[in-house]
Amino acid sequence: MYTPEQQTIIDYVATHTGNVKVTSVAGSGKTTLLTAIARFPFVKRGLYFAYTKAVATEAQRKFPDTTTCCTTHSLAYQAVVKPYGFTLGVVNYRDVSTRDYETSSSVIRLFNEFCASAYLSLESFYLDNEVPDNISTLVSELFHRIESTDLPCPHNFYLKYFHLLLATGQLTYEPFDILMLDEAGDLNPVTKAIYDLLPAIRKIMVGDS
DSSP: OOOHHHHHHHHHHHHOOEEEEEEOOTTSOHHHHHHHHHTSTTOSSEEEEOSSHHHHHHHHTTSOTTEEEEOHHHHHHHHHTTTTTOOBOOOOGGGSSOSOHHHHHHHHHHHHHHHTSOOSOHHHHHHHHTOOHHHHHHHHHHHHHHHTTSSOBOHHHHHHHHHHHHHTTSSOOOOEEEEEESOGGGOOHHHHHHHHHSOEEEEEEEEOO
């Protein structure tokens, strides 16, 4: 039923806790592998992260009812957007408190880079990236205006906010029996950080190296 490689991984996950990383290209049976693992008797509460909503929806039909299939964005959305009163929308250079287009564009770019990063503070992000004070002030202002709901909340902001809440212990989860991550080769730093922070007895990530 399973290839020798799949069976080796299945046997290993069945007898070990902790994190497993599997190099697995497209068409190599990743879904078969993960659904087999999700059916282990000890998995009473599993979580499977898909790269897109369409993949998550399709996966939910294949995985047992004990496993929730979603994207990291959808998990973050549920935990952050309504509970914190955010309204979804976009921000652009017009939302930056300067009339200089070049400066505004730099602010938006750095804001997006911070949201996609694993940094836990704007200050450390500024320091490591040598952001000038006049630019960092505007990035911080933009971030805090979104946080205070003065501006709409972009998708990358609520994902980053979810990351920060997990990292600071303001948002907690009971440990999952297993956390599975598909297409791990396509992760950005904030998604990887969220995967690392979510508590689970067993974790398995699969994807291109």
